[in-house]
Amino acid sequence: MTDLTCKLLIIGAGPGGYVCAIRAGQLGIDTVIVDPEPPGGTCLNVGCIPSKALIHAAEEFHRVATAAQGPLGITAGAPAIDLARTTGWKDGIVGRLTGGVATLLKRAKVRHVTGRATLRDGKSAVVATADGPLRIEAETIVIATGSAPVEVPSLPFGGSVISSTGALALTEVPRRLAVVGGGYIGLELGTAFAKLGSSVTVVEAAARILPQYDAELTRPVSARLEALGVRVLTGAKAEGLGAAGGLRVWTTDGHDEIAADRVLVTVGRRPVTAGFGLESLDLAMDGPFLRVDERCRTSMRGVYAIGDVTGEPMLAHRAMAQGEMVAGLVAGERLGWDRRAIPSVCFTDPEIVSVGLSPEAARAAGETVEVASFPLAANGRALTTGREDGFVRVVARAGDHLVLGLQAVGAGLSELAAAFALVLENALVLEDVAGTIHAHPTEGEALHEACLRALGRGLHL
Incomplete structure (x- = not known):
């Protein structure tokens, strides 16, 4: 087994991890970052960036498709969408950005290891790489393993049931799309596919969509969904796939089956705390999240945690800010975390x-x-x-x-x-x-x- 030593080892190359690594490198800290996927994490590879690309493409398509109905005097022929080409364009953006992050890591003299890390204790990990196992010893460890989509037991991912990652990989616009979950991910993607021509139905268990925001803020969104022809069922529960392959739901009016070619499940995200040896550290938890203090320190000396694995709000820019702060702390700066102004x-x-x-x-x-x-x-x-x-x-x-x-x-x-x-x-x-x-x-x-x-x-x- 090959050995590698460093001052700072970061597990996870998402927004929090790679920002922490770049800043640490700028501060002269000998840093290694490990991730089995290209740098950028969920946000850059299969989340924030590709979803916004799809949203933009859908808006442009919808704008052309409805131009003649508007008051501007613009007429145009019926547009068509080649979603495979759109997906290729989206993937090109992701490739440019992940390549850019890799270049920034290299410029900061950060060693980037591709592989899956398993923590052995608070000072070391073993990484399964294409060239065999690599043991890394470090003075300080940062856990930045992010989050993953929550799977509904009655609707496991596979076949017609897809996560947001699957939705962003589609090469054809589904004729009928059922969206389970009326939170921001479901509505962002559901709205995009509605503009691309899908017949969209949103199923939300709460009394209204986007329950994390107050009703005054969500009212214009509801009105726009109605104008786009999106059917919204609130106070409804998804119960699995029906006999005809659609989505079986329960509402106050009884049971029903929504015809759907694809069922997009977006009921939230969960912190990734399994699969990398976290149990060997026996860290204090806050429910499903790692407990950290105002400096992102865990209950074990020399081990920090940042980003989605540490709790709400699970936002990329929060992870980035935490990563930058932790890099400064490792370099000896006196810093603290103030979460008052997180957009x-x-x-x-x-x-x-x-x-x-x-x-x-x-x-x-x-x-x-x-x-x-x-x-x-x-x-x-x-x-x-x-x-x-x-x-x-x-x-x-x-x-x-x-x-x-x-x-x-x-x-x-x-x-x-x-x-x-x-x-x-x-x-x-x-x-x-x-x-x-x-x-x-x-x-x-x-x-x-x-x-x-x-x-x-x-x-x-």
């Missing part, structure tokens, strides 16, 4: 972006708040794009006007996430945002107007 974006149509506290969460925390919204129907830029559905909302403390939360729903409003995060990260008050000149005409003006309304001096409504 959450749902790439549905319209998009939802949220940072900080919602009105309900702020009140539940004992705050007396001022809440104000500005509708995109009164925003010039939104009107010129033909998408006036949605709004921007601000939640501020009544006493000192400290901004506690910002939310928005609208086409393309995910790009406001950075501005929202900056407002909260820098503890700005309503007067700070209201006193900042916002470019006209842009949809970002809605943030300015919402803050002006919260101060009782709105201008354009």
